[in-house]
Amino acid sequence: MDQLSTYLAMGGYAAFVWPSYAFAALVMAGLALASRRALRHSARQLAALEAGDRGDRRARRAAPQDPSS
């Protein structure tokens, strides 16, 4: 326990070491999540459009609610 708190104190520089790691982790995890989400989002849009193209255009024209709009 004592060893852990000594380690976490970072020789008195805890207030500088840990925030720099935390900020890096935050930015990099955020970018990873956002990139995954963007990929899933456009893949879903494409799947919906392709399904629409294979399906009958007439049905869509009769009920013109586009899920993407």
Added chain:
Amino acid sequence: MNRPPHQISRMSLHRFANPTRFLRIADAVSPWATGLAVLLLAVGLYLGLAVAPPDYQQGQTVRIMFVHVPAAWMAMACYSLMALASAIALIWKHPLADLSAKAAAPLGAGFTAIALVSGALWGQPMWGTWWVWDARLTSFLVLFFLYLGYIALWQAIDDPTRAARAAAILALVGFVNIPIIKFSVDWWNTLHQPASIVRMNGPAIDVSILVPLLVMMAAFNVYFVALLLWRIKAEIIARRVRTLALARVEPEAGA
């Protein structure tokens, strides 16, 4: 293999420009890149936070280097990649070049932000100040604004072809800043230390600190590649969605 005619001619011109081919390669590489990035980040964090000894001058703050230097390195590498892709886009109209540069920009902005923030957190205990307007720090801040301007330009122009062209020109003009950042520590007096890894006489860093640093640099590199693959793929799909949506709207509007 029933491709529309324009794609056939494009393929013969740019064999590797084919988005379908790119997607096939990306899908094969992507899981490996992601796995390797996670592994290298874990090893790098362990080495950097647990194994590396405190520096005899800087004490424990030397650990900030393990995020600061890889982030700064990647921020510059990413911009160089964007400038190269932009040049290819402008000269050869490579259909993936614009998308690659666009996909890379937010990653580069993120790395630049990490380098700036960790640099401030390192500067305060070691130099006694969060920030100085010296050549290295200022040119790095300019890099951050170049990234933001590049991203904003893509969003400001509706027509993707015109947006790509304007953004590519901005990326190329802004490339002037990269050698300025690199050599700023030699050309001007600065608080920032000069290059200590890539030197004529070999690295000026002890192995116990150099190894964790190199692992972290590799980790950031592979992380960048892994995310870039996702992002380029997302851009390709988004472009296909736009084309399909346009093809659907136009005949109906004409009818």
